[in-house]
Amino acid sequence: MHRVTISRRQFLSTSIGLCLAAGVSGASPLQAQQRLQIGIGTYSYHGLSVDDMIVQLNALQVRSIEMSRVEFMLLSHPVDELFRATRAKLDHAGVRCLSYYSATIVTDQELEDAIRFARLLGASNITGDATGAVLARIDKRLTEEGLTFGLHNHYFKQKFAYESAEDVLGALAGLSKTMGATADVGHFASCGYDPVSSVRKLAPRLRMVHLKDVQAAGGEVNVLLGKGIAKIPEVMRELHRQRFGGLVAVEYEKEGPVNEDLKEEVEFARNLA
DSSP states (O other): OOOOOOHHHHHHHHHHHHHHHTTTTGGOOOHHHHHEEEEEEEGGGSOOOHHHHHHHHHHTTOEEEEEEGGGGGGOOOOOOOHHHHHHHHHHHHHHEEEEEEEEEESSSHHHHHHHHHHHHHHSEEEEEETTTTHHHHHHHHHEEEETTEEEEEOOSSSSOOOHHHOOOOOOOHSOOOTEEEEEEEHHHTTTTTHHHHHHHHHHEEEEEEOOEEESTSSSSSEETSSSSOOHHHHHHHHHHHHHHOSSEEEOOOOSSHHHHHHHHHHHHHHHOO
């Protein structure tokens, strides 16, 4: 998408596990038994080919993804064969594409393309953004198709339509439950909003989460989970409190080699799941 110490991680993981098991902060024994579903947003592997990406997914035993590579987004004008060929490779590897990241939807044709591409990937959710009357058309068509939509918040240097949880909820007001939110906790932090509060506010509409950490507000420099300002352990605790059942997709937006970093990211997320 457009532009995320060992002892500390072990301590946080152990502390949260004990809290959940003991029923602290309202967590019941039933909640403590539930695990969050950890996957990957595939933009993380934008520097690799699809084939090499699948090798890495298998190495990490990741079985659920959101397809968010740039060549699949509407802005790249992809063709159906790309989706068919990739779906075959994912199926062969035992990897499920739960969500398709379309990016911005403006026209009715782009909406129809996004629906078709999601179907080709076997995805039940589309993540993206749209403004104005097209939101109602997305609602109508995805309801007809039995799909869901996750409105995505972003940080950009210029003002973006959806920066806060209130921005997202305002756009969704009056729309059906087909229309939900894909919460990017790193982008909330970049925009200066508290990620935990944002995820809590979005709970009734939350479709999926992009798990990302950033260095500082007012920028989009990604850092390893737990090393930035996005309050990742607290976000995960809030998702447990909600009994969130959707995909928590690790995203790491960095140029250059990322395989070792993503291994650490997935391990960190799983320790909190």
